[in-house]
Amino acid sequence: MLLSKSCVYGLRASLFLASNQNSEYVSIKELSKQLDISFHFLTKILQQLTAVDLLKSLKGPNGGVRLSKPGDEITLLDVVVAIDGDDLFQECVLGLPGCGREKPCPLHNIWAATRGDIREMLETNNLLDMAKKGKEGNLRITAKGDFEWV
Amino acid sequence: MLLSKSCVYGLRASLFLASNQNSEYVSIKELSKQLDISFHFLTKILQQLTAVDLLKSLKGPNGGVRLSKPGDEITLLDVVVAIDGDDLFQECVLGLPGCGREKPCPLHNIWAATRGDIREMLETNNLLDMAKKGKEGNLRITAKGDFEWV
DNA sequence: AATATTTAAGACAAGTATGTCTTAAATATA
């Protein structure tokens, strides 16, 4: 699996928030209901995004979470790294320590190129573009596809 | 993590076997010692490769495992799919069911391209080429790098 | 000030991947 489940949940929630033009706070309860993700689990994941200032959170009535900056200033890579870390882009594909330093593994060259492709894909696409794409194409970020873009 | 630990162990063992020109049986004990991988765990992983006829195994004294065909006829993808399955190349990157059918997710297009890159990298490289590369460049398939190509 | 709402934090449970150990089956050699 390329991305952990936590990471996928974080991405889906971030896309939801990015579709919210005016950046109002959205409660995690609402997010978890719309996206069909366990409330408490989603809460913990979003806390990670809040911790690295990708999200802002507000407690109390009418509270919730929102993007900390415009959706076109947050790349998919930002979210992925915040949750899964950058091991995918740093570590040897064969799990050997010190990827690329001194003796690399036989797969190093081909893997370095490919992980560059993955990184570029995540880095050149931002939350707003993806949310727009989802809205315009009536695409889905839930299993049932019953999610309504706002 | 792109590949599971089982998959990585299977790949490293396969590269070792591919470096064995004459395709003699190598005992799993020897493999596990050379590659510094738990013997019993490696045994189970190699059983998976034997089950799909990538390896042949022989019990008893002088027994062990060997590639079932020349190393240039087994791609990295063959080994990866045998152990990790082809979920990586089939499933939605956001974990939604039925990737690409009817309503795709907003990341589908960019992900389809990238997973094609990954697949191509694994498909266009075979065990023999990688083993040759390892031998000629004195590269490593163990953590310490103390492995000696034969 | 009191109350309801919402995120924060952490304990705990369940599930999956990884790793260890024991016994069975097959095979070469004496």
Place this chain on the structure above:
DNA sequence: TATATTTAAGACATACTTGTCTTAAATATT
């Protein structure tokens, strides 16, 4: 045939990820 060696198979243990639940802290509203 008897023995040693080696893979096969499966039980069991450990670690990590995922998911649930409870309590605390903050905040808007009355």
